[in-house]
């Protein structure tokens with residue numbers, strides 16, 4: 266038995282999340298995608314269940330679940346709707362710098378509101394010239410007596426315009442050591458939401474620019490000390506990359522289940538080449554299970570504070586998201602022309618799958634990180 270065999274409680278937890286996702290999301294997924302909805306009534310149901318505060322410690326009113334359990338939950342949601350898995354996932358990303366770098370006062374001010382779903386969070390890291398290479402970010406934070414003055418532009422920010430609070434990275438000095446983390450309240454004077462993106466997929470997750478013009482952030486909203494921002498970002502990514510892997514496993518499973526059902530129900534139509542379909546299904550199942558095991562193993566290592574958790578996080582994100590994309594391509598092929606229409610959800614899953622290979626560091630960047638860990642440079 267592996268070290269991470271699911272307990273009865275975890276199986277029950279995953280089933281409850283899946284039941285919730287099927288009940289509240291499945292009837293809405295078509296509209297969420299077509300109309301780009303961020304449905305507050307579903308967010309409230311997620312909050313009531315605890316999903317929006319799944320990673321918030323219990324003492325602040327959250328579920329206090331570890332990464333392994335968060336991955337389990339996110340996998341279930343993504344199997345129905347990837348935008349919805351992002352509602353949960355991005356909220357965790359925005360929370361983590363505060364959880365890892367915030368002081369007691371900051372935590373008691375924000376965490377209970379995040380746990381209750383009253384505050385949605387966002388991650389404001391990427392800039393037009395800094396995404397893959399975060400260390401080249403330009404947004405400046407200049408210290409005045411009791412506050413910082415922030416100027417710059419953040420782009421591709423999930424939950425832009427929805428979040429009540431963002432985790433922000435800005436430059437207080439030179440180089441990697443000059444990056445500092447801040448809590449950025451959405452109503453801070455000088456902060457505005459810029460262009461919103463029209464996207465290929467995950468249309469229920471809103472993405473846009475944040476413009477910071479002489480934005481005054483009080484000193485008390487700094488996370489940790491000056492220069493600790495890059496460390497906060499890495500801490501977040503070690504947690505969120507397996508989470509993207511879990512989104513990918515869920516997505517791939519969702520697509521696979523549709524394809525299996527389609528193959529069973531259309532055996533006669535597929536009969537001239539059913540042998541081929543059979544083995545394609547087998548191949549999809551093998552790859553999904555491989556991706557799941559790597560994501561679970563990585564979450565287990567990260568939860569136990571293993572020194573290689575960062576490398577495994579990149580491996581899990583990269584492998585699982587590549588598998589999800591390949592499984593979608595195979596699924597659409599099995600459906601043939603029908604798979605290319607929006608009558609079947611495989612088309613939506615395929616559009617959604619692409620983003621998983623891009624955000625939280627593209628899969629090329631994951632390979633750079635893994636190679637560095639292997640070769641030591």
Ligand SMILES: Cc1cc2nc3c(=O)[nH]c(=O)nc-3n(C[C@H](O)[C@H](O)[C@H](O)COP(=O)(O)OP(=O)(O)OC[C@H]3O[C@@H](n4cnc5c(N)ncnc54)[C@H](O)[C@@H]3O)c2cc1C
Pocket residue numbers: 355387388389390391394395396397398420421422423424464467472620623624625626627628629630633
């Ligand atoms: C829908 C969506 C939601 C997002 N949400 C958020 C969010 O909430 N918060 C946030 O901060 N960011 C967010 N992002 C940004 C995302 O994380 C970045 O776009 C991503 O990490 C890529 O960085 P980049 O934009 O700098 O791409 P680029 O670095 O410009 O990448 C362009 C291409 O160059 C390749 N490349 C770059 N450097 C190397 C290298 N050294 N070796 C090999 N290839 C390389 C990349 O792999 C890619 O193929 C989001 C993006 C999208 C599309």
